[in-house]
Amino acid sequence: MTGIDQASVSHHERGRDAAYSTVDRLLAGTGYRLYAAPTRRDDAATSAEAIREHLRANDPDRALRALLQLNDNLTAEHGLVRGILGLTEPERTGDRVWDAAIAALVAWRLNQESIPLPGWVNDLNRALTIPVVFRVDPADPAPEREDVPDEFAERGVLAWADTFASV
Numbered sequence: 001m002t003g004i005d006q007a008s009v010s011h012h013e014r015g016r017d018a019a020y021s022t023v024d025r026l027l028a029g030t031g032y033r034l035y036a037a038p039t040r041r042d043d044a045a046t047s048a049e050a051i052r053e054h055l056r057a058n059d060p061d062r063a064l065r066a067l068l069q070l071n072d073n074l075t076a077e078h079g080l081v082r083g084i085l086g087l088t089e090p091e092r093t094g095d096r097v098w099d100a101a102i103a104a105l106v107a108w109r110l111n112q113e114s115i116p117l118p119g120w121v122n123d124l125n126r127a128l129t130i131p132v133v134f135r136v137d138p139a140d141p142a143p144e145r146e147d148v149p150d151e152f153a154e155r156g157v158l159a160w161a162d163t164f165a166s167v
Contacts, residue, residue: 128156
């Protein structure tokens with residue numbers, strides 16, 4: 001079916017690096033195709049992993065920097081590549097506010113270019129039932145509704161749009 005012997009498949013399943021063509025053949029054997037995007041920027045899944053690790057280390061400042069880097073990655077790309085950066089569903093961070101913020105950010109930046117949203121960003125488990133102020137600085141006041149991007153408000157994350165403005 002794939003033309004790859006079982007021993008090689010087993011090696012790749014255990015994490016051995018594989019050439020693009022090998023991965024493409026393995027996926028083709030399951031009915032899927034592999035596509036690559038011309039970017040070196042981290043996607044939402046990679047960013048969420050970094051955020052999770054920073055939160056586990058009790059370092060919300062570095063978690064915020066990782067979220068802002070995701071924002072910069074998304075805004076730096078356009079069209080299909082921007083869509084690809086938001087495509088893979090991230091693992092949970094262990095904090096519902098951060099999970100909702102990641103989903104909101106991806107939805108916001110994809111909506112800006114009318115790129116179809118991946119299903120994971122609208123998962124109800126990535127939204128808060130009671131809105132929470134996403135505080136960058138504990139001294140920051142809560143934003144007014146008009147200062148919060150719609151995608152954040154819809155997911156219960158009250159974050160200033162200015163937080164994500166490029167500097």
